[in-house]
Amino acid sequence: MRRAFAPFAAAVLAFGIWPLQAQTVNVWPSVAPGSENWTQKERSVENTPIGTVIFNVVTPTLTAYLPERSKATGTGVIIAPGGAFVALAVELEGSTIARWLQERGIAAFVLKYRIVEKLQEGIPAMNMDTAGRYGIADGIQAVKVVRQHAAEWGLSPNRVGFLGFSAGAMVTSGALLQTDSAAWPNFAALIYGGPFGVMPSIPPKLPPIFLVWAHDDAVAREPVVRFHDALISAGHKPEVHIFSTGGHGFGLRKQGTSSDHWIEDFYNWLAVQGLTRR
DSSP, X not given: OHHHHHXXXXXXXHHSSOOSSOEEEESSSSSOTTOTTOOOOOEEEEEETTEEEEEOOOSOEEEEEOOOTTTOOSOEEEEEOOSTTTOBOTXXXXXXXXXXXXXXXXXXXXXXXXXXXXXXXXXXXXXXXXXXXXXXXXXXXXXXXXXXXXXXXXXXXTOEEEEEETHHHHHHHHHHHOSOGGGSOSEEEEESOOOOSSOOXXXXXXXXXXXXXXXXXXXXXXXXXXXXXXXXXXXXXXEEEEESSOOSOOTTOOOSSGGGGHHHHHHHHHHHTTXXXX
């Protein structure tokens, strides 16, 4: 992983700027644990109604969108797209979000995490804890990888957060609620998603949390509210933005609803914590 990244690091040291094209590294140094015998072939479909969608991920990666060095704040955000653990909406809930943050001096890292093999049309019935365990492991490892590369990527290792959408928010919750508190992200944002299976144990101390959902979300509203209530019961005070309309999976799509502006709310929340400036 470090060998593949070396030319990029050398360019940064030589010129003192971050190239704006995306850079991709593997999340694991070799085959991702638990999928050694997977034989499915990754494929992507472009120009869908939600942009590019990826299926059958076997090798998880991080694609880095680094801001211009002069604009860099030292804050980094890992982005986990949604897709019900059978797909990844890597454009709607990945690259478009990453570029929005990149333009504002925040480094963004789109996580392509492992998902269930696509064998049929639609979303199959599944145990979400089983389906999500590989993506959660990739998310936990992704936090470690970003911190390992913090100096090369111009980041502060204590300013690495996680932003997840739908199933990607479940990946985010797994990184947030893992037992090793030293490996927690420094902040976490869960957008219309959360633990979709058994509610994990909520630790008494957690990093700052940002939650977003819409009242008319027929897909995720119930489990998201359940997660919110569990956080409150454990004594936490997450930042919460609930929109009257917006549905599910809105990403940065403009629908003429107040949910169109959730990312500005997220940015303002980061600003209050001093994460939008050096």
